[in-house]
Every structure is written in structure tokens, then in C-alpha cells.
Amino acid sequence: MTRIRLTAQERHAQLVAAAVSAFAKGGYAGTTTDQVARLAGVSQPYVIRLFGSKQELFLATVGHAADRVRQIWLAAAAKNPTLHGLGMAYKELLAERDLLVVLLHGYAAAADPALGEAVRRCYGELYLLVRELTGASAEEARDFFASGMLITVLGAMQVLGPDAVAPQPWMTDLLGTLPYGKQNP
Amino acid sequence: MTRIRLTAQERHAQLVAAAVSAFAKGGYAGTTTDQVARLAGVSQPYVIRLFGSKQELFLATVGHAADRVRQIWLAAAAKNPTLHGLGMAYKELLAERDLLVVLLHGYAAAADPALGEAVRRCYGELYLLVRELTGASAEEARDFFASGMLITVLGAMQVLGPDAVAPQPWMTDLLGTLPYGKQNP
DNA sequence: CAAAGTTGTTATCCACTGATAACTAAGTAC
DNA sequence: GTACTTAGTTATCAGTGGATAACAACTTTG
Numbered sequence: 001m002t003r004i005r006l007t008a009q010e011r012h013a014q015l016v017a018a019a020v021s022a023f024a025k026g027g028y029a030g031t032t033t034d035q036v037a038r039l040a041g042v043s044q045p046y047v048i049r050l051f052g053s054k055q056e057l058f059l060a061t062v063g064h065a066a067d068r069v070r071q072i073w074l075a076a077a078a079k080n081p082t083l084h085g086l087g088m089a090y091k092e093l094l095a096e097r098d099l100l101v102v103l104l105h106g107y108a109a110a111a112d113p114a115l116g117e118a119v120r121r122c123y124g125e126l127y128l129l130v131r132e133l134t135g136a137s138a139e140e141a142r143d144f145f146a147s148g149m150l151i152t153v154l155g156a157m158q159v160l161g162p163d164a165v166a167p168q169p170w171m172t173d174l175l176g177t178l179p180y181g182k183q184n185p
Numbered sequence: 186m187t188r189i190r191l192t193a194q195e196r197h198a199q200l201v202a203a204a205v206s207a208f209a210k211g212g213y214a215g216t217t218t219d220q221v222a223r224l225a226g227v228s229q230p231y232v233i234r235l236f237g238s239k240q241e242l243f244l245a246t247v248g249h250a251a252d253r254v255r256q257i258w259l260a261a262a263a264k265n266p267t268l269h270g271l272g273m274a275y276k277e278l279l280a281e282r283d284l285l286v287v288l289l290h291g292y293a294a295a296a297d298p299a300l301g302e303a304v305r306r307c308y309g310e311l312y313l314l315v316r317e318l319t320g321a322s323a324e325e326a327r328d329f330f331a332s333g334m335l336i337t338v339l340g341a342m343q344v345l346g347p348d349a350v351a352p353q354p355w356m357t358d359l360l361g362t363l364p365y366g367k368q369n370p
Numbered sequence: 371c372a373a374a375g376t377t378g379t380t381a382t383c384c385a386c387t388g389a390t391a392a393c394t395a396a397g398t399a400c
Numbered sequence: 401g402t403a404c405t406t407a408g409t410t411a412t413c414a415g416t417g418g419a420t421a422a423c424a425a426c427t428t429t430g
Contacts, residue, residue, distance in 0.1 A: 005395090027212060027214060028212075029211070030215070032387060032388085033387075042408075042409090043408075043410080044387085044388080045389075045410085048389060048390085049389095053388080054387090054388065054389090107338050108290055109215070110343060111210035111343070116350070120342055120344065120350070123342065124356070127355050127358075138358055139362045141359070141362075142335070142362045142363070143331075143332075145359075146331040153289075156292055156293055157295040157308065158295060158301060165305070170312050170313055171309070174323065174330075176323060188377090190376085190377055190426065191377080192377085193376075193377075196377080218417075227378075228378075229417085229419095230418090230420080233419060233420085234419095234420095238418080239418065239419090371430105372430090373428100373429085374430100376425100378423105378426090379424070380422090381420105381423095382419105382421085383419085383421100384419095385417095386417085388413105389413085391412085392409100393408105394407100394408080395407085395408080395409090396405100397407095399402105399403085400402090400403085
């Protein structure tokens with residue numbers, strides 16, 4: 001069996017992608033570095049060697065998720081620089097639902113001082129970005145992020161998104177009112 | 186040293202209270218049954234004996250948090266059966282911030298099938314309760330829960346609540362717009 | 371008070387997990 | 401082709417955490 005060698009950069013990126021998926025289920029403490037390693041097809045010690053520690057792997061993962069959200073919002077703002085324009089992008093974000101969920105796991109893990117500081121910084125940057133891109137007022141931005149958080153949590157609960165469970169009455173009731181268009185086919 | 190013996194019921198309640206505090210930091214996977222045990226002043230194996238497993242302890246904890254939220258909302262609705270009335274109760278909920286945060290950790294752990302089903306049921310019940318108590322429309326209820334989720338996550342991130350970190354500019358900006366009154370002294 | 375039930379403890383186990391060390395093999399430069 | 405660097409492995413370890421079992425102490429009942 002011939003091994004495929006990648007550059008450290010490529011492997012790094014591949015591992016972060018795997019980590020997004022793994023940490024999205026499981027969260028920080030509930031996911032092993034071995035699970036991430038297997039997803040990417042490398043050995044567990046190599047993951048540690050590339051990232052130094054599990055914590056730094058998680059930080060890189062959360063940072064990447066925030067970057068992707070930024071990218072998607074920037075692209076959306078290029079077409080329609082309003083909150084509604086960015087809101088429509090939640091369709092794309094829910095398609096890559098793990099991005100949102102891994103961010104949520106970051107927020108939830110903020111009790112750890114090292115993680116907390118990084119995660120608050122990410123969130124603050126996203127908040128400021130939205131206000132810059134759209135010129136929204138603080139109130140409008142707050143409502144936007146509140147809706148986003150609800151969507152994120154519903155995604156984590158598998159009420160919304162690719163692997164949603166069979167809908168209950170209250171779910172259809174709640175989801176029917178979601179702004180920015182319906183999400184599920 | 187004389188040991189204080191409680192009835193199993195009393196110890197059960199005390200352990201759930203300790204578990205709320207412990208799981209609020211740390212989450213499901215990030216908290217050990219020994220941490221909960223020490224908080225309550227008993228041995229770790231006894232916690233397992235009383236609850237059967239860590240998972241059942243967590244489920245009992247989430248269930249208790251949901252019950253407390255229900256109680257607080259019921260009391261609030263008795264005075265003012267509107268969304269604004271319930272919203273004002275977020276002040277009390279933030280005072281017992283761990284309640285909200287432990288619920289959040291429940292939502293985040295919903296990828297585990299056993300936990301997920303229970304957690305979705307809790308959330309659905311709370312949603313229906315709010316609509317019953319207030320007669321709010323689906324849209325109004327959705328906005329209410331979206332705001333609540335934002336408050337919860339900000340609590341978990343220590344942007345809001347008892348142990349909030351030193352505020353950043355974006356935080357004061359965002360918090361200044363929170364509905365239902367200012368939260369911090 | 372003896373027997374039975376309740377409330378706990380200590381001792382112990384085993385699986386798991388992050389991390390380290392030492393080694394291997396594939397490119398790359400000269 | 402030989403020396404060097406880069407990408408990866410296997411072997412291993414030390415600590416931890418949930419769970420089980422056996423025992424101890426207190427309370428109640430007859």
C-alpha cells in the first residue's frame with residue numbers, strides 16, 4: 001500500500017475539516033483526537049504533532065468555522081448588503097451545518113479560560129463585521145444574531161439541517177415562522 | 186467525624202443541584218461524576234448508585250433545569266401573562282444562570298440519540314408552555330425564544346451574568362440593546 | 371436487642387485518551 | 401548517490417473516569 005503524502009499545509013487543512021465534523025457531534029471534551037485522526041486517515045499522534053495539543057486543534061477548528069461564516073457573509077453582502085441579504089445566507093450555512101454547530105460548541109466551552117477568550121473574540125468580530133457590512137443598528141444586529149443563535153441551536157438539536165429528525169408538531173409550528181425563507185425541502 | 190445522613194430523596198435533590206452547577210461549566214462530557222460528588226460532599230460511586238449512570242444523572246439535571254424555568258415562567262405569567270412579562274423573568278433566570286447554561290449544554294449534546302430525544306422534548310414543552318401562557322403568535326414566540334437563546338449563549342460565554350468578564354466595546358454595544366431591561370448592575 | 375432495610379464508604383478494575391519518543395520512508399538538494 | 405529535510409508511523413505510557421463489589425454504619429421495626 002503506497003502512502004499518499006501531503007504537505008503539512010494540506011494535511012493541516014484536511015484535519016481541520018475533519019475536526020469540524022467530529023467536534024460538531026461530541027463537542028470539545030466529547031471528541032477524541034483519534035476520532036479526528038481516523039476521519040482524516042492519519043494516526044492520532046500525528047494530529048498532536050501538527051497542532052501541539054487537542055486544545056489548539058479545537059481553537060484552529062473554531063477559527064476556521066468563523067472564517068467560513070465570514071466568507072459566506074462577505075459574499076452575501078456583495079450582492080445585498082442588508083441584514084436580509086446576510087440572513088438568506090443562513091441557507092448556505094445550514095447546508096454546512098457543522099460550521100454553526102462547532103461554533104456553538106465553542107461558545108459552550110467558554111468556561112475554559114483559554115477557549116473562552118478566543119471564542120468571545122470570534123463572536124465579537126462577527127458582530128462587528130455584520131454591523132459594518134449592513135450598517136444595521138445595534139437593535140437590528142441583536143435581532144439578527146438572536147435569530148442566528150436559534151437557528152444554530154435548532155441545528156445542534158437536529159430539529160433543522162441535513163440530519164434533522166422526524167418533525168414534531170411544535171417544530172413545524174416554530175420552523176414555519178423562520179425568517180429568511182424556509183430551510184427544508 | 187459524624188456523618189450526616191439524608192434520605193435518598195434529599196440526597197438526590199442535593200446532587201441534582203450540584204450537577205447543575207458542575208455541568209454548567211464543563212458540559213456533559215467535560216464534567217466528571219466525581220466533580221459532582223465532591224460538590225455535594227459524597228463519594229463518586231454513590232452518585233452512580235443513586236442515578237444508575239452518568240447519562241441518567243445528566244438527564245435528571247436537564248429535566249430539573251427545565252422544571253425551574255417552567256416554574257419561573259408560570260410565576261411570571263401569573264402577574265403578567267404576556268411575552269414581555271415572561272421576558273422580564275430572564276432577570277431571575279440570569280441570576281440562576283447555570284440553569285440556562287445547563288440547558289444549553291443539553292442542546293449541544295443532542296447528537297447523542299438518548300440525550301437528543303429528551304432534550305428536544307424539553308424544548309418543545311417549553312415552547313408550547315410559552316404559547317399557552319401568553320397566547321403569543323408563532324412569530325412572536327419564535328422571537329422570544331431567539332432572544333432567550335442569545336441571552337443563554339451570552340451567559341455561557343460569560344458576556345452576561347454573575348461571572349461576566351471585563352466588557353469589550355462590542356459587548357456593551359450589544360448588551361445595551363437587550364430587551365426586557367438591563368441585566369447588569 | 372436482634373434482624374432487616376437504608377445510607378453511605380473504600381477498594382478496585384478496565385477501558386480510554388492525550389501525549390511523548392523513537393523509528394521509517396519519501397522527497398529534495400548538491 | 402548521499403546527505404538532509406519533511407511527512408508519517410508504531411509502540412508505549414501515565415493519568416483519568418465511570419462503573420462494580422464488598423463492606424460499614426446508622427435507623428427502623430418487632
